[in-house]
Amino acid sequence: MAALVEAAFPGEPLYRDYAPTGFQRPCNLLEISGGKIFPNFGCGTVELRPQFTLTTFVPVDAYSHGDAGELTRRQMILLGLFLPGYVKVKDRAPHVLDEGEMENGLDYAAVTVTLSYTLARQEFMELHQRPDMGALHIRQEVATHD
Numbered sequence: 001m002a003a004l005v006e007a008a009f010p011g012e013p014l015y016r017d018y019a020p021t022g023f024q025r026p027c028n029l030l031e032i033s034g035g036k037i038f039p040n041f042g043c044g045t046v047e048l049r050p051q052f053t054l055t056t057f058v059p060v061d062a063y064s065h066g067d068a069g070e071l072t073r074r075q076m077i078l079l080g081l082f083l084p085g086y087v088k089v090k091d092r093a094p095h096v097l098d099e100g101e102m103e104n105g106l107d108y109a110a111v112t113v114t115l116s117y118t119l120a121r122q123e124f125m126e127l128h129q130r131p132d133m134g135a136l137h138i139r140q141e142v143a144t145h146d
Contacts, residue, residue: 001052001089002030004081009056009074019057026074029055033112039121046124048117049097054078055110066107075102075109082113092117 005014005028013027034051056074058066079100086093094115103110 001054001081001087004087005030005054005078008077008081023057025057025059027057028078029053029057031055035114044121045118046121048119048124049114050094051112051114053110053112054081055108057108060107064107071104071107071109075104075111078109078111082111087115 002014002016006012009026009028013024015023015027015029017031019027019029031053032050033053036049038047038049039045040047056071056078058070058074060066079102081087082096082100084096086095094117097114097116101112103112
């Protein structure tokens with residue numbers, strides 16, 4: 001999804017999960033804002049429905065107000081990223097489940113969408129398996145104060 005946003009707004013920063021204090025404008029923010037999981041016990045599959053929020057920011061004036069027309073234009077571009085009905089992610093194509101919820105503020109505009117893709121149960125379990133750390137050596141020191 002990040003690649004789609006970067007292609008739509010070339011040269012602009014794309015922040016992930018949070019925008020730092022004093023962030024550069026114009027820019028975009030990509031966040032995982034929720035999701036659901038649906039195990040299908042009969043078929044041995046797991047359907048994942050992650051929810052993403054894409055927020056776009058424009059330069060602001062002395063009162064922290066952005067250009068409303070530019071915000072709307074940028075919001076429509078973000079919404080348009082989901083019009084094909086799917087998003088290509090490596091070898092998968094998660095389906096877009098909803099049209100996208102829109103939210104507007106004085107200096108931002110956001111689009112929230114829910115995607116859906118299915119994994120085999122074993123493939124899902126592999127996502128949770130962490131590599132073995134091997135040997136872990138801990139050194140403890142005790143300090144006493146008289």
